[in-house]
Amino acid sequence: MRVLWVVMDALGADKVTSELMPNLVALSSTGSVSHGIGVLPTTTYPNHATFVTGVEPAIHGLYANDVLRADRWVGAQTVGPDSPTIFDRCRELGLKSVAVLGDQNLVGVCGAGAATLHWPPGGVLVEGIACGPTGYAADTATVDAALELGVEQFEFAMVHLDENDAVSHIHGPHSEEARAQATASDIALGRLFEAYGPYWDDTVVIVLSDHSQEDVEPGAAVDMSARLEEVIAPVDPSARWRCDGTCLVVAPGMHPDVAEAVRGSVGVSGAVGGQQEGLVAWGSDGVLFGLDWGQGGDHGSIRCRAQVVVVGGGHPDADDLANSAADSVSSASSWYRRTLSLLGAVP
Numbered sequence: 529m530r531v532l533w534v535v536m537d538a539l540g541a542d543k544v545t546s547e548l549m550p551n552l553v554a555l556s557s558t559g560s561v562s563h564g565i566g567v568l569p570t571t572t573y574p575n576h577a578t579f580v581t582g583v584e585p586a587i588h589g590l591y592a593n594d595v596l597r598a599d600r601w602v603g604a605q606t607v608g609p610d611s612p613t614i615f616d617r618c619r620e621l622g623l624k625s626v627a628v629l630g631d632q633n634l635v636g637v638c639g640a641g642a643a644t645l646h647w648p649p650g651g652v653l654v655e656g657i658a659c660g661p662t663g664y665a666a667d668t669a670t671v672d673a674a675l676e677l678g679v680e681q682f683e684f685a686m687v688h689l690d691e692n693d694a695v696s697h698i699h700g701p702h703s704e705e706a707r708a709q710a711t712a713s714d715i716a717l718g719r720l721f722e723a724y725g726p727y728w729d730d731t732v733v734i735v736l737s738d739h740s741q742e743d744v745e746p747g748a749a750v751d752m753s754a755r756l757e758e759v760i761a762p763v764d765p766s767a768r769w770r771c772d773g774t775c776l777v778v779a780p781g782m783h784p785d786v787a788e789a790v791r792g793s794v795g796v797s798g799a800v801g802g803q804q805e806g807l808v809a810w811g812s813d814g815v816l817f818g819l820d821w822g823q824g825g826d827h828g829s830i831r832c833r834a835q836v837v838v839v840g841g842g843h844p845d846a847d848d849l850a851n852s853a854a855d856s857v858s859s860a861s862s863w864y865r866r867t868l869s870l871l872g873a874v875p
């Protein structure tokens with residue numbers, strides 16, 4: 529049995545058509561296309577950490593792309609998840625695993641150092657490699673690396689393709705450019721599937737996205753930092769928050785009254801969480817809380833929670849998994865357990 533995960537960053541369900549993504553749709557002809565639901569905030573690192581650990585951010589600890597350590601915000605990749613990952617479990621079970629991650633920070637975020645092999649080595653962008661427009665490895669380069677490492681020879685492989693997210697950020701998720709990128713990413717995906725050809729009857733493929741994106745209005749950013757200073761400091765001067773895309777996150781450990789103060793502040797249209805797990809809040813449609821760099825699309829709010837789920841492959845177990853995925857909305861945390869169960873381990 530081989531299980532291949534491909535995470536196509538920020539892929540929206542609207543792109544999964546035979547016109548735009550024929551290879552992905554062909555995969556679903558031996559399985560299913562369905563929906564998943566990500567964790568909040570709908571940012572890349574909390575969702576990837578949940579994919580690989582099977583638990584919510586409150587447990588794996590990566591509750592935002594940056595997390596608080598000794599009163600300073602540091603990248604989640606420098607901290608890593610607190611919970612055992614699928615790579616740890618594969619190692620314990622004597623299974624070979626590999627991670628090929630277009631966003632190099634995901635090596636740390638996913639604890640992929642515990643995989644039998646990971647790329648890029650040490651989570652450092654390979655010098656001179658082709659990059660997408662936001663500086664992470666281009667999908668063609670990521671798939672080249674995956675093919676070179678022979679991912680099809682591993683019992684568990686995880687491949688992350690970043691470029692769809694990058695292009696959707698710049699031009700907006702519903703732009704012509706984003707549609708063209710979906711097709712380019714699908715061609716890269718097709719090359720990956722081809723490598724599995726000789727082993728297809730032994731393979732289950734799970735293609736996921738970590739979140740979607742929403743259109744943002746240029747110039748619609750709200751300077752929440754200044755507003756929150758006024759709202760939060762009188763309640764709890766030691767509380768710390770971070771704005772990112774279309775959300776803001778207050779770090780766990782805040783005074784319980786902070787959640788109420790944030791919920792009631794001007795510009796906040798919704799929030800979930802609290803003292804223990806941290807608070808995630810967002811504004812109305814298209815309003816950025818984080819940096820406005822003239823982007824056309826972003827994510828972070830509850831509106832970007834939808835995840836694409838496509839299951840297929842030639843192994844007989846692909847059928848059952850495809851049916852179970854199609855029966856209900858799959859939580860991001862479910863893939864850890866489902867995959868280990870395919871590989872013969874009950875976590």
Ligand SMILES: [Zn+2]
Pocket residue numbers: 537538571572573693738739
């Ligand atoms: Zn992402």
